[in-house]
Amino acid sequence: MAIILNTRLNSENETISFSKRLAKCSKPIQDSIVIHLKGDLGAGKTTLARGFIQYFGFEKVKSPTYSLVESYQNESINIHHFDCYRLSDPEELDYIGIRDYLNAGHIQLIEWAEIGKGFIAKADLTIGLEGFDEQRNLSIVAHTQIGEQLLQCVSS
Amino acid sequence: MSTKVFITLGIESSCDETGIGLYSSEKGLIAHQLFSQVELHAEYGGVVPELASRDHIQRTLPLIKAVLSEAELQLSDINGIAYTAGPGLAGALLVGSSIAKSLAWSLDIPSLAVHHMEGHLLAPLLEETQPEFPFVALLVSGGHTMLVDVKGIGKYKILGESLDDAVGEAFDKTAKILGLSYPGGPALAALAEQGDETRFKFPRPMTDRPGLDFSFSGLKTFARNTFAKYPNEKANIAKAFEVATTQTLMIKCRRALEQTHYSTLIVAGGVSANQSLRKELNKLGKKLAVNVFYPRQEFCTDNGAMIALAGHLRLIKGHKFITNKITIKPRWSLEELEAV
Numbered sequence: 001m002a003i004i005l006n007t008r009l010n011s012e013n014e015t016i017s018f019s020k021r022l023a024k025c026s027k028p029i030q031d032s033i034v035i036h037l038k039g040d041l042g043a044g045k046t047t048l049a050r051g052f053i054q055y056f057g058f059e060k061v062k063s064p065t066y067s068l069v070e071s072y073q074n075e076s077i078n079i080h081h082f083d084c085y086r087l088s089d090p091e092e093l094d095y096i097g098i099r100d101y102l103n104a105g106h107i108q109l110i111e112w113a114e115i116g117k118g119f120i121a122k123a124d125l126t127i128g129l130e131g132f133d134e135q136r137n138l139s140i141v142a143h144t145q146i147g148e149q150l151l152q153c154v155s156s
Numbered sequence: 157m158s159t160k161v162f163i164t165l166g167i168e169s170s171c172d173e174t175g176i177g178l179y180s181s182e183k184g185l186i187a188h189q190l191f192s193q194v195e196l197h198a199e200y201g202g203v204v205p206e207l208a209s210r211d212h213i214q215r216t217l218p219l220i221k222a223v224l225s226e227a228e229l230q231l232s233d234i235n236g237i238a239y240t241a242g243p244g245l246a247g248a249l250l251v252g253s254s255i256a257k258s259l260a261w262s263l264d265i266p267s268l269a270v271h272h273m274e275g276h277l278l279a280p281l282l283e284e285t286q287p288e289f290p291f292v293a294l295l296v297s298g299g300h301t302m303l304v305d306v307k308g309i310g311k312y313k314i315l316g317e318s319l320d321d322a323v324g325e326a327f328d329k330t331a332k333i334l335g336l337s338y339p340g341g342p343a344l345a346a347l348a349e350q351g352d353e354t355r356f357k358f359p360r361p362m363t364d365r366p367g368l369d370f371s372f373s374g375l376k377t378f379a380r381n382t383f384a385k386y387p388n389e390k391a392n393i394a395k396a397f398e399v400a401t402t403q404t405l406m407i408k409c410r411r412a413l414e415q416t417h418y419s420t421l422i423v424a425g426g427v428s429a430n431q432s433l434r435k436e437l438n439k440l441g442k443k444l445a446v447n448v449f450y451p452r453q454e455f456c457t458d459n460g461a462m463i464a465l466a467g468h469l470r471l472i473k474g475h476k477f478i479t480n481k482i483t484i485k486p487r488w489s490l491e492e493l494e495a496v
Contacts, residue, residue, distance in 0.1 A: 041329045042380035046320065046373060063321045063373065065329075066299030067171065068245060071486075095211050097247030132384045 003142040005155050011134045015044050018138070018154070019051030025153035026052075031146055032106050034121040036113040039129035044136055048127065049081050049109045064111070068096055078106040084116035093119040125150055162235045162472055165223075165259075166464025167216065169252035170244025170272045171299065174215040175460030176223045178234075179468040185282055187227035188461035190454075191215045212251035220255075223460075234265060236476070238467015241269030242485035249484040257482050266476035268467050269483055273490050275462035277306055279455040280422050282465055287420045287449045292412045296405065296433075297425030297457065298324035298339065301370050303412045306422075309469055310495035315412050316368025323401060324427045326372035330379045330397050334390050344394050345430055351395025356382060358400035363407045368415075370408065375400055398432055406436040413446055422449045424456050470496055 009015045026033055037045040050061040056077050064070040064083040072079040080101045087093065093116050101108065102121055113120050124147035128139040142151040161182045168175040177188035224231065239256035242249055253269075260267035276295055280287050292315070295302040301318035321329070324341055331340025336347070358378050361371045379397050386393070409421060423437060428450055441448040455462060473496050477483070 040380075041333050042377040044377075050320070060319065062318065063325060065325050066322060095213075095247060096245050097250075100246070133381050 003148055003151055005140045005151055007138045007140070007155075009136045009138055012044070012047060015047055015129075015136055015138075016051040019048045020055045022150065022154050023052045023055035025150050026107060029146060029149065030105060032102070032104055032108070032121075033125075033146060033150070034108045034110065034123050036123040036126045037109060037111045037129070038114075038126060043129040043131070045111045045129060046083075048129065049111070052109060053079055053081060069101070071101075078103065080106060080108045082108060082110040082113075082116075082120070084110065084112040084114075084120065087115050090116045090119045123147070162468070163229070163233055164236045164238055164464050164468035164471055165220065165234045166270070166460045166462070166467055167220075167237070167239040167252045167256050168272070168275070168458055168460045168463045169212040169216060169248050170240045170242070171248060171458065173458040174212050174219055175458060175463070176216070176219045177459065177461035177464030178223055178227050178229070179461070179464040181468070181472060185461050185465065186229075187223045188459060188464070189219055189223050189226070190459055191219055212248055216251060216255050219460075231259070231263065234263065236260075236265055236467070236471040237267040238270045238463055238471065239267070240272045240275065240463050241483055242272065242488035244272060244486060246484060246486045249486060250482065253482045253484050257477075257480060261480050266471060268471055268476050269485065270463050270467045270470075271488055271490060271493055272458075272463075273300070273302070273304075274310075274312070274493060275459075275466045276300075276424050276456075277304060277312065277422075277490075278309065278466045278469070279424055279459075279462040280449050280451045282455050282461055283449075283451060285449075287422055287447070290416070290418050291420035291422050291449075292409070292416055292418050293422040293424065294405065294409055294412075294428075294437075295425045296323050296423070296427035298322055298328060298341075298427075300425060301372070303368050303408060304490065305412075305416055305418075308495065310493045312490045312493065314490060315415070316370060316408060318370040318372060320371050320373035321376065323370070323372050323405065324425070326376050326401065327427065327430075329376050330394075333376070333380050333383060334394060341427065342429075345398060345432070347391050348394040348398040348432070351391035351393070351398075353395055353399055355389065355392040356386075356396035358382075358396045360400055360404045360407065363404055368408050368412055370404065372401065372404075398430075402430065402433045402436045405433060406440055409437060410440055410444070413440075413444055419445065420447045420449065422451070424451050426457050428456055429453055 142148040166177040174191040239252040303315040305313040327341035328339035331344040332338045
């Protein structure tokens with residue numbers, strides 16, 4: 001059973017602090033974590049991913065749209081930030097070696113996962129972003145036990 | 157040293173495009189081809205296959221054959237091989253690296269890893285009228301937005317870069333937000349021509365503080381919010397977006413030129429084709445008495461010619477790999493390069 005949480009963020013700063021809270025909750029989890037980020041262009045998917053990645057001490061977080069994936073590694077963490085927006089066929093993920101990124105303990109943040117369907121890892125958590133101007137409605141869906149754990153942590 | 161001709165084969169496979177080039181110490185660039193522009197026939201078995209994007213494995217060897225036959229040369233005429241080792245997608249880079257290393261090993265010739273962005277920076281040297289060092293380079297494409305201080309070959313300092321979206325990406329995505337197809341940068345520019353510049357004023361991101369970094373993600377969101385309120389003013393929004401983008405680039409170029417006191421500016425990358433950007437930068441060039449260079453469009457986007465050239469300039473000076481290990485550097489900074 002999927003568990004759902006809906007919440008409202010009133011500014012970009014609130015989006016960023018939510019993403020850092022989520023990152024903090026991810027830190028103690030030893031297994032791989034897969035988070036899908038959904039929302040229109042300009043909804044704030046990359047902003048959310050950036051806050052999450054910056055929590056782990058990586059300052060520069062570029063948009064992965066052109067490169068398809070940007071990886072962030074240090075002694076304690078491995079994060080892969082994917083963007084499937086430019087794919088014309090999910091099979092292209094095979095050519096970029098998507099299977100090499102599916103390692104235990106790694107975190108994957110995936111934008112436009114629906115375009116990579118069939119090749120992209122299944123989500124523990126799906127985060128949807130909607131809204132205009134400063135305000136965003138956030139919907140979070142947990143699909144797995146890890147997802148539930150994260151959802152509980154971030155909403156407490 | 158004898159004056160024997162040295163021919164370098166260049167292989168580019170860092171992202172979407174597969175490109176091959178041949179550079180000769182005697183004649184300069186002698187042949188180059190891009191997979192996306194090649195006529196698909198004999199080499200691919202008579203049928204035009206639907207090769208998936210980024211399927212560099214199936215593209216590279218036939219393209220090398222095509223370039224050699226264009227130059228009327230044999231594999232054995234090649235004296236060195238240069239390939240893009242980074243930055244880029246690991247899987248894509250591995251293809252170029254493996255092919256380059258295996259070919260070099262079997263032909264018993266040197267091979268060398270080339271930095272993709274160095275290829276872009278040196279691309280103006282493929283032209284007959286060449287800029288002189290030092291210069292400021294503005295690289296603007298779908299994947300990069302960067303200002304670089306170029307003192308000479310291998311002497312680079314990144315003055316500023318985009319902290320989020322590349323400028324070409326912001327163009328393409330804003331076009332999509334306005335209902336144009338993706339990638340729609342050129343379509344957006346065409347639409348902007350009918351727009352009223354005074355209708356909306358978009359911010360000039362990061363120009364209100366010192367520094368040469370860029371941020372274009374906010375402009376895209378600004379366009380999205382404006383379009384939600386004024387859905388019938390596409391052209392005016394396109395115009396406001398284009399003006400804000402080109403002025404931001406111009407302001408940062410002016411700062412970079414004033415800071416370095418250089419008198420040459422190179423503008424490369426797909427976005428350098430944008431006419432309003434050219435107008436702004438040419439105006440700036442006149443004002444500051446700076447020469448503005450734009451490499452030929454086909455050498456502005458990813459290609460094998462620039463990799464052949466960048467590798468050639470190093471190979472003829474004796475730079476080469478001493479190992480046969482397949483080497484890639486997906487995250488490689490321009491500032492780590494060795495000077496020539």
